[in-house]
Amino acid sequence: MKAMRQPLFLLLMFAAAAFAAQPQKIFPYSYTQEDLPNGLRLITVPTDYANIVAVQIVVQTGSRNEVEPGLTGFAHLFEHLMFRGTPAYPAEKYNQTLNRIGAASNASTYADKTIYYTTFSKEDLDTVLAMEADRFQNLKYAEPEFKTESLAVLGEYNKNSANPMSKLNEALSNTAFDRHTYKHTTMGFLHDIQDMPNQYDYSLKFFDRYYRPEYTTILVVGDVKAKAVRALVEKYWGAWKRGAYHPDIPAEPPQEAPRTVQVDWPSPTLPLVEIAYKGPAYTDSAKETAALEALSYLAFSSNSDLYQRLVVQEQKADTIMSGAPDAIDPSLFEVVARVKRPEDVDYVRDQILATVKQFSEKPVDAAKLDQVRKRLRYESALRMDNSDAIASILAQYIALKRTPETMNALFEQYAKLTPDDIRQAAAKYLTANGRTIATLSGPGGAK
Amino acid sequence: MAPLQAQIRAILLPSKSPLVNFRIVFTVGSAADPADKPGLAYLTAQMLGDGGTKELTYRQIVEAMFPMATSVGVQVDKEMTAFTGSTHVENLNAYYKLLRAMLLEPGWREDDFRRVKDDAINAIKVGLRGNNDEELAKEVLYETIYQGTPYGHLTLGSVSSLEKITLDDVKAFYKSQYTQTHLDLGLAGGYPPQFVDRVKSDFKAALPLNGGFQPRKAAPSIPERTRVVIVDKDTRSVAFSLGYSIEVTRASADYAALLLVSSYLGQHRMSSGVLYNRMREMRGLNYGDYAYVEYFPRGMFLMEPPQNVARHHQIFQVWIRPVEPPNAKFALRLALFELEKLAKNGMTEESFDRTREFLSKFVNVLTKSKRAELGYAIDSNFYAINPYNDYLKAQLAKLTLAGVNRVIKQYIRTDRLTIVAVARDGEGLKQQLASEDPSPMTYNSPKPAEITEEDKTVERRPLNLKPQDIVVRPVAQVFQ
Numbered sequence: 011m012k013a014m015r016q017p018l019f020l021l022l023m024f025a026a027a028a029f030a031a032q033p034q035k036i037f038p039y040s041y042t043q044e045d046l047p048n049g050l051r052l053i054t055v056p057t058d059y060a061n062i063v064a065v066q067i068v069v070q071t072g073s074r075n076e077v078e079p080g081l082t083g084f085a086h087l088f089e090h091l092m093f094r095g096t097p098a099y100p101a102e103k104y105n106q107t108l109n110r111i112g113a114a115s116n117a118s119t120y121a122d123k124t125i126y127y128t129t130f131s132k133e134d135l136d137t138v139l140a141m142e143a144d145r146f147q148n149l150k151y152a153e154p155e156f157k158t159e160s161l162a163v164l165g166e167y168n169k170n171s172a173n174p175m176s177k178l179n180e181a182l183s184n185t186a187f188d189r190h191t192y193k194h195t196t197m198g199f200l201h202d203i204q205d206m207p208n209q210y211d212y213s214l215k216f217f218d219r220y221y222r223p224e225y226t227t228i229l230v231v232g233d234v235k236a237k238a239v240r241a242l243v244e245k246y247w248g249a250w251k252r253g254a255y256h257p258d259i260p261a262e263p264p265q266e267a268p269r270t271v272q273v274d275w276p277s278p279t280l281p282l283v284e285i286a287y288k289g290p291a292y293t294d295s296a297k298e299t300a301a302l303e304a305l306s307y308l309a310f311s312s313n314s315d316l317y318q319r320l321v322v323q324e325q326k327a328d329t330i331m332s333g334a335p336d337a338i339d340p341s342l343f344e345v346v347a348r349v350k351r352p353e354d355v356d357y358v359r360d361q362i363l364a365t366v367k368q369f370s371e372k373p374v375d376a377a378k379l380d381q382v383r384k385r386l387r388y389e390s391a392l393r394m395d396n397s398d399a400i401a402s403i404l405a406q407y408i409a410l411k412r413t414p415e416t417m418n419a420l421f422e423q424y425a426k427l428t429p430d431d432i433r434q435a436a437a438k439y440l441t442a443n444g445r446t447i448a449t450l451s452g453p454g455g456a457k
Numbered sequence: 458m459a460p461l462q463a464q465i466r467a468i469l470l471p472s473k474s475p476l477v478n479f480r481i482v483f484t485v486g487s488a489a490d491p492a493d494k495p496g497l498a499y500l501t502a503q504m505l506g507d508g509g510t511k512e513l514t515y516r517q518i519v520e521a522m523f524p525m526a527t528s529v530g531v532q533v534d535k536e537m538t539a540f541t542g543s544t545h546v547e548n549l550n551a552y553y554k555l556l557r558a559m560l561l562e563p564g565w566r567e568d569d570f571r572r573v574k575d576d577a578i579n580a581i582k583v584g585l586r587g588n589n590d591e592e593l594a595k596e597v598l599y600e601t602i603y604q605g606t607p608y609g610h611l612t613l614g615s616v617s618s619l620e621k622i623t624l625d626d627v628k629a630f631y632k633s634q635y636t637q638t639h640l641d642l643g644l645a646g647g648y649p650p651q652f653v654d655r656v657k658s659d660f661k662a663a664l665p666l667n668g669g670f671q672p673r674k675a676a677p678s679i680p681e682r683t684r685v686v687i688v689d690k691d692t693r694s695v696a697f698s699l700g701y702s703i704e705v706t707r708a709s710a711d712y713a714a715l716l717l718v719s720s721y722l723g724q725h726r727m728s729s730g731v732l733y734n735r736m737r738e739m740r741g742l743n744y745g746d747y748a749y750v751e752y753f754p755r756g757m758f759l760m761e762p763p764q765n766v767a768r769h770h771q772i773f774q775v776w777i778r779p780v781e782p783p784n785a786k787f788a789l790r791l792a793l794f795e796l797e798k799l800a801k802n803g804m805t806e807e808s809f810d811r812t813r814e815f816l817s818k819f820v821n822v823l824t825k826s827k828r829a830e831l832g833y834a835i836d837s838n839f840y841a842i843n844p845y846n847d848y849l850k851a852q853l854a855k856l857t858l859a860g861v862n863r864v865i866k867q868y869i870r871t872d873r874l875t876i877v878a879v880a881r882d883g884e885g886l887k888q889q890l891a892s893e894d895p896s897p898m899t900y901n902s903p904k905p906a907e908i909t910e911e912d913k914t915v916e917r918r919p920l921n922l923k924p925q926d927i928v929v930r931p932v933a934q935v936f937q
Contacts, residue, residue, distance in 0.1 A: 062825045093728060101728075101738070109729040110811050112818020116726070116760065129825070131818050157902035161741025168694040168779045169744050169757070172590045207901045277691040278933070279587045280579060313523035318516050325572050328579060350575065381524040388526035388545050395476055395543070396826035452587075 036390050036421035037414050039400070042236040048252050049224035051412055052243050054236040055404070057397050063135055063232035064401035067126040067142060068408045070227075071220035073196040074121045074339065075257050078212075080205065083163070083198020086119040087206055088216050090159050092126065093117075094151040096144050101155075104141060111137060119196050122338045123409035129398045132233040136242055142228075143246035146221055153210045160206035167203055174275050174450050178282050178346075182448040185271040186286055190262035192341055222253035227408050232397035262288075262340065268442050273450040280328070281355050281451040284346040285362050288444040289335035294416045300423035301435035302334035302343055307382045308432065309369050310345055316365045320347070326354045338410060342446075343439060352451055359447065370437040373429035383424055390421075465637060465657045468834045470645035470827055477549055478828045480643030481540040481560060482765055482835050485634045487614075488535045488607035488672045494622055496614015499533045500577060501630045506531035506540055507576075508569035510558040515569055518555055527552050529559060532765060534752070535608050537839070539765040543828060546647045553656070561663040563631070570624050578619050581611070581936045590696040590779065590879040591757055593688060597935060598698040598877045599752075601686055602772055607672035616937050633669030637661060641838060645831040676770060677702045682926055683874045685890060689883030690932035695785040699792070699876040700774035703868055705750065707767075708840040713816075713852035714864040715750050715773075721804060721812045722795070723747035723775070726760055729815070732775070735795055739908055740900070742788050744778045761823055764832025767839040773868065782880065786889050786896040789878075790918045793871045794911075800869040803862035813853050820849050872921075883929035891924045893917070 041055040072085045095101035108115050113130035128138050151159075170176045180195050187193035197203070228247070230239050265288050290298045310316060310332035320327045329348040335341040349358050394400045407417045468480075487498045506529045509515040522528060525548040530541040540560060544552040585593045596611055603609040613619075642656060679702065705711050723730035725747050728738065732746035751771055753762045775796070780788045804812075824830045824846050833845040842848045880886050889896075895917045904912075 059825065061821055102734075105728045105734075106811060109724075109727075109815045112815045112820075112822065114727075114760065114819065114822045129822050131821050154902035154904070158739070158741035158900070161901065162737050162744055165737070165742070165744035165778060165780070168781070169591065169696075171693045172779075173588045175588075277587065278582070280583045311523070312519050318519070322515055322519075322572065323568070325568075325575060328576055350579070384524040385526045388524070388548070391545050392476060392526055392543050395474075395478075395828060398822075398825055 035418045036387060037417050041414055042240075043413060044240065046223065046244065046248060048248070048250050049222075050243075050247055050250060051227040052240065053227060053229045053404070053408065053414065054234060054239045055229070055231040055400065055414075056234055056236065057232055057400060059232060059397045061132055061233055062129060062397050063132050063230065063234055064127065064129045064398040065138055065142070066229045066231075066401045066405045067146070068227045068229060068405050069124045069126075069220060070122065070225045070409060070412075072119055072121045072123050073194060073198070074191045074259060075220065076191055076194065076198070077257055077259060080202055081209065081212060082194040082202045083196070083206070084209075084213065084216050085124055086196050086198065087160060087163050088213060089117045089119045089124050090163060091151055091156065091213060092145055092149060094149070094155050094159060096148040096150055098144050098148065099141055104145070107137065107141060113138065120409070121192060121196060121341075125405050125409070127401070127405075135234065135239070139242045140246050143250070146226070146247075147250050149217060149221070156210045156213060157207040160203070163206060164203055167197055167200060170197065174273075174279050174282060177273055177275070178284055178448055178450045181271045181273045181450075182284055182286055182446060185269050185448065186288070186342060186446040187262055189260040190339060191259055192262075192337070192339065219253065219255040219257075222255075223247070223250045224252055227412055229401055229404055229408060231401040231404070259339065265444050269446040271446070271448045273448065275450055275452045277452055279450075279452040281349045281352050281449065282346060283349060283355055283359050283362075284344060284448045285359065286342040286344045286446045286448070287440045289341060289343040289439045291338060291340045292336050292410050294411065294419035294423060297423055297427060297431050298435055299334065299336060300420060300427055301431045302439065303336075304379065304382050304424065304427055305369060305432050305436055306332045306334045306343070307385065308374050308378060309365050316361060320358060320361060326350060327358050336410070352454070355449060355451070366436065366440045370433065370440060373433045376429055379427060379429055379432065383427075386421070386424055465640060465642060465661055466838070467642045467644070467653060467657060468831065468838055469653060470831050470834060471648065471650070472646055472827055474647040474827065475546050476543055476827075477546055477644065477646040477648045478543045478831055479541060479556065480641075480765065480831050480835055481556075482641040482643060483538045483635055483639045484536060484641065484839065485639050485668075486534045486536045486538050487610065487612040489634055490610065490614070493618075494614075494626060495610040495618045496577065496612075497622055497626055497630050498538065498634070499613055500573065500619065500622055501627045502531050502533045502538045502540075503573040503577065504565065504569060504627055505560055505563050505631075507573055508559075509564035509566050511562040511564055512558060513555075514564070514566070518559070521551070521555055525552055529556060532763070533612055534766040534768070535612065536768050537765050549648060549652070557659055561659065565624055565628060567624065570627070574619055574622070577613055578616055581613050581616055581619075585613075586690070586932050586935060589757070590690075590692055591698075591776070592755060593932075593935070594696045594698040594877045594879045595754075595774070595776065597686055597688060598700055598774065598875055599772070601684070601875050601877065602700065602702055603677045603770075606675045606677050608677070608768075608770060611936050613936070632665070635664060636668035637664050637666050639668060640664065641835050643831045643835050645827040674769060676704055680873050680875065683872060683876065683922065685876045685878070685887075685922060685927040687883040687886055687927065687929045688877070688879045688932050688935055689929050690879060690881065692879065692881055694779035695782055695878055695880040695886070696779045697777035697789060697792075697876065697878050698774060699777075699874055700772045701870070701874050703750065703771055703773045705868070706769060706771055706840060707836070707842055711864050711868070713849065714856055714861045715868060717809070717812050717816060717853070717856065717861055718799075718804070718865055718869065719748040719750045719773070720816055721808055722799065724815070725749070725753065725756060725762070731799070732792060732795055736777070736788065736791055739904075740791075740898070742784055742791070743780045746778065746792065747776045749774045749776070764829060764836055767836040784898065785878070785880065785886065787898045787916060789876070789890070790896060790920065791915050793920075794915045794918050796869060796871050799865060800871070803865050804858065806858055809858045809861055813856060817850050817853050820846050887924065887927045887929055890920055891922050891927055893919055
């Protein structure tokens with residue numbers, strides 16, 4: 011781990027530490043990271059992109075925290091409710107203020123985190139930080155508004171329901187997991203969404219448990235100075251009271267045998283086949299996350315033998331996507347393919363399984379691994395082309411380890427990987443007993 | 458007399474950056490498809506951006522691009538085809554070598570053609586008809602409004618047309634349309650100055666100066682009465698898109714005012730709009746409701762509009778996100794009621810002022826990356842206006858409330874519309890819409906009196922639709 015510079019002792023309420031950029035670090039910006047006494051963390055990243063500031067507030071709660079049965083989808087509903095106003099800024103006034111300052115504003119909920127983002131012109135930093143502080147501390151909505159908002163969530167479910175990938179994901183998660191809360195999706199089960207109007211009291215409990223400084227990180231990226239940001243955050247967020255709740259997320263027992271699930275889609279569509287394996291929790295201090303990420307590129311990216319054969323040459327699939335596990339708790343390594351004809355589903359499935367076997371037995375060429383390393387570095391550089399994008403990238407890492415340093419640490423793991431590390435990770439995690447296969451098909455395939 | 462030497466149009470935004478952005482745009486699109494070959498422009502572009510070159514197979518290109526993390530994006534619209542990509546400046550030569558060959562020395566291979574064709578057909582069958590009711594409704598709206606004009610077919614074409622188009626068709630289209638006069642070379646970022654001349658001379662040497670067929674520019678006719686298209690498919694909820702043509706583009710005097718009105722009514726995926734407020738926020742009808750004066754494809758996946766879909770003809774459009782079937786008629790009535798209210802009452806000083814402030818500052822967010830700024834610069838060139846950020850701010854500054862209210866009176870209407878719905882039981886919905894039966898709303902919580910009072914009017918608002926105004930089309934026939 012990188013040694014910290016000596017923190018400057020200040021007469022203010024908290025100590026700050028600043029990390030200077032090193033030339034070889036994947037994250038090239040200097041940033042300031044500091045904790046208020048109430049546990050709130052502030053990370054400020056000044057950039058050269060003039061006039062724009064991106065504020066992303068990362069709350070370390072998501073559908074993973076929905077431990078009570080019948081109450082899935084609440085982290086997401088809660089994200090909606092955060093726009094319903096406070097005594098000082100009722101919803102209309104909040105919306106009109108954001109409107110006047112020309113801000114782009116939205117939020118997203120995931121399994122491990124909920125992120126609130128606002129991108130705006132730098133002269134409105136004070137207003138944005140004040141309004142955000144207000145709704146994080148003083149949110150207040152009455153039951154009628156709560157019930158109305160739950161209908162908007164149902165509307166969101168409805169618009170998602172046209173896409174079979176949503177249904178496939180729901181079935182896969184439900185089958186792969188037994189006890190851990192990754193068993194349900196962030197949207198939640200439809201029957202729980204339909205019951206939401208009756209759960210006003212539970213929604214208030216959710217706010218009380220998780221919308222607390224110890225779960226929250228404020229990330230400010232753009233045309234800002236760290237000192238000025240710090241002063242504003244201290245002013246508006248300093249009095250926020252720490253909470254005391256710690257969720258009891260059930261551990262997932264080891265999977266003993268392969269699993270399958272079939273989803274019948276009522277209208278014409280192309281078949282989907284998804285193969286998932288139980289993988290490790292995110293780590294930047296051991297090789298596994300990095301090894302599985304690299305494996306994902308080597309085995310399944312557009313440059314892989316499998317993709318070139320199935321999609322380009324044989325043209326039996328038109329999409330192959332994969333993702334390595336990168337969640338707080340052990341989650342899934344996933345490969346999904348869209349197959350052009352129903353009669354080829356088994357073949358595509360078997361080709362994916364054969365690829366997995368090959369990577370578990372044979373180490374890749376060192377040259378190919380080097381190419382993946384290069385790609386990962388250039389990919390990061392290309393994505394960071396404005397303050398908003400930088401904030402979005404960092405927010406994902408902050409959700410995991412509450413610091414941009416984890417991005418650097420992960421890339422250091424990539425740098426150290428050997429071909430045998432990849433093979434070992436595949437052999438350890440991509441096993442039949444840890445596997446779930448989900449398939450989806452329409453009536454007789456697409457017309 | 459020898460013709461004047463044409464200069465290749467280059468739109469340049471150099472900056473101190475380790476990245477270089479390319480936007481190579483041809484001002485030709487599906488409006489140039491021959492009448493019997495819809496989808497030709499689209500397939501041609503895909504063969505360039507998603508196929509091999511004379512020297513390299515597609516696989517070899519992917520292999521070469523992989524370690525650089527680069528790719529070539531392809532976007533085809535009615536009047537523009539854009540090839541986009543970004544690279545780290547360390548890889549500039551290697552990336553440009555591939556990009557140049559893809560655009561100027563395409564491989565025209567049969568196996569690439571087969572793959573690219575299948576992708577296009579599946580984009581219609583599955584991407585649109587199968588899995589995206591909202592985008593389907595929008596594209597049927599455009600097809601209906603523009604029928605009989607060069608915009609009147611889906612850019613992707615149709616399934617039957619795509620099946621018939623040959624590689625020779627594609628090569629002929631490339632030869633006649635990919636010309637110097639159609640070319641806008643866009644470059645942004647940290648490229649060395651001499652790089653521009655190199656790119657210009659490559660394209661000048663390879664492309665013919667002038668091209669072939671130019672489509673006639675024709676504005677669509679306005680229907681005599683409101684017409685409704687219901688696309689019947691097995692789906693959970695009802696998705697709506699409605700609108701009508703407006704002869705207003707960025708170059709028009711009324712653009713800024715009309716943009717302001719559409720932002721007030723329903724700024725894309727923000728909670729500030731009137732429609733969002735009255736339909737979602739107050740009544741919980743759906744996930745959102747928005748209004749547009751420019752084409753905005755795939756809005757469900759994007760928070761900000763794409764660049765390089767510039768057109769000479771636009772529509773005013775309202776997007777009503779999927780509603781529960783029992784509320785569909787009420788939701789449609791409510792949207793029309795809000796449009797009518799606006800047409801009658803106009804905007805207030807406060808709402809005008811606030812919306813203007815929003816747009817004047819939000820434009821900074823829209824142009825926050827060099828990549829986006831370059832896209833806007835190319836579009837500004839198309840419309841022959843100043844750089845967008847400056848242009849919009851200047852136009853907004855000149856607006857007055859009276860001027861905006863005049864624009865509302867001139868352009869906002871609720872008759873002679875085109876309405877598209879994607880729903881299950883199309884005949885049932887048709888009967889509902891053709892009848893003036895009230896459609897009362899019930900809620901899961903008490904509503905303020907102003908809502909319940911307003912509902913009494915909304916639920917009986919005449920739709921003035923006769924059965925012959927409404928056509929039901931099975932989804933398998935749409936874009937077939």
